[in-house]
Amino acid sequence: MRRASHKPFTLSVKALVYDKKGRCLLLKRSNQARANPGKWEFPGGKLDPAESFDQALLREVREETGLTVSLRKVAGAAESELPETRVVYLIMEADVVSGEFKLSEEHTDFQWASSAQIRQTDLTGQFYEFIHSYQFPSR
Amino acid sequence: MRRASHKPFTLSVKALVYDKKGRCLLLKRSNQARANPGKWEFPGGKLDPAESFDQALLREVREETGLTVSLRKVAGAAESELPETRVVYLIMEADVVSGEFKLSEEHTDFQWASSAQIRQTDLTGQFYEFIHSYQFPSR
Numbered sequence: 001m002r003r004a005s006h007k008p009f010t011l012s013v014k015a016l017v018y019d020k021k022g023r024c025l026l027l028k029r030s031n032q033a034r035a036n037p038g039k040w041e042f043p044g045g046k047l048d049p050a051e052s053f054d055q056a057l058l059r060e061v062r063e064e065t066g067l068t069v070s071l072r073k074v075a076g077a078a079e080s081e082l083p084e085t086r087v088v089y090l091i092m093e094a095d096v097v098s099g100e101f102k103l104s105e106e107h108t109d110f111q112w113a114s115s116a117q118i119r120q121t122d123l124t125g126q127f128y129e130f131i132h133s134y135q136f137p138s139r
Numbered sequence: 140m141r142r143a144s145h146k147p148f149t150l151s152v153k154a155l156v157y158d159k160k161g162r163c164l165l166l167k168r169s170n171q172a173r174a175n176p177g178k179w180e181f182p183g184g185k186l187d188p189a190e191s192f193d194q195a196l197l198r199e200v201r202e203e204t205g206l207t208v209s210l211r212k213v214a215g216a217a218e219s220e221l222p223e224t225r226v227v228y229l230i231m232e233a234d235v236v237s238g239e240f241k242l243s244e245e246h247t248d249f250q251w252a253s254s255a256q257i258r259q260t261d262l263t264g265q266f267y268e269f270i271h272s273y274q275f276p277s278r
Contacts, residue, residue, distance in 0.1 A: 006209075008193070009191070009192070009193040009210065011191070011192050011229075049189070050188070050189050052148070052150070053148070053150050053227070054147070054148040070145075071148065073218055073225075074216045074217065074218040074227045074228075075216075076215065076216050077213045077214075077215050077216040077229060077230070078213065079212055079213040086212075088192070088213045088229065088231075089213075090150075090216060090227065090229055091216070092227075133272065
């Protein structure tokens with residue numbers, strides 16, 4: 001693997017959204033998705049131009065789940081290599097504040113999962129390393 | 140500690156800059172610095188408006204060290220709480236490409252350190268947890 005690829009980087013922000021029972025929200029990608037069809041992931045996405053990372057994350061979570069969340073703290077980082085770009089993921093812990101859960105068209109299923117369940121879920125590959133070293137919050 | 144502080148977040152990007160011998164660059168903050176005087180840190184800083192995280196990091200490293208680097212991959216994330224803001228740090232591994240090393244006025248000393256040396260260095264507190272879980276690249 002080349003270490004100093006000249007592919008541009010893109011920043012994506014992702015949220016581990018926790019409910020009041022301490023379960024974390026996972027979303028299932030559509031079987032028709034171009035990348036990682038049928039795999040599970042966390043809500044979030046890329047920044048719009050001139051958008052700050054926290055604004056982008058609140059917007060993406062709202063678009064993908066209908067939920068308003070507040071950001072708690074940083075959880076970690078991850079990376080994936082696509083044909084044209086390398087995506088760096090900044091992953092934040094978040095808490096549900098309000099809103100009615102509703103899936104967007106991007107996803108076909110969801111689960112509120114315990115840490116043990118998350119580690120057994122078929123996540124998109126870029127989050128494996130992160131999730132296995134991540135210290136889930138104690139309750 | 141409040142979990143859902145309403146302080147705004149700020150994104151800062153930091154680089155673990157490696158030389159050809161696999162040593163990593165540390166910079167010592169001035170004894171007159173407002174925050175963390177005399178502590179050691181990694182080059183980097185905040186994004187300018189509308190600047191991407193990778194552009195910001197290349198610029199900050201150049202300003203603080205005179206060096207041109209290429210970004211290798213994501214290393215991790217960290218966070219610190221200041222009176223008015225919470226700073227989230229996205230930390231990337233980088234390699235020196237060219238340039239003549241030169242300290243800026245922000246720093247008073249530097250070292251090219253091994254992983255063992257870094258773990259014994261008086262780093263600014265926000266990087267402790269990161270550096271103790273970070274897997275240094277094997278050579």
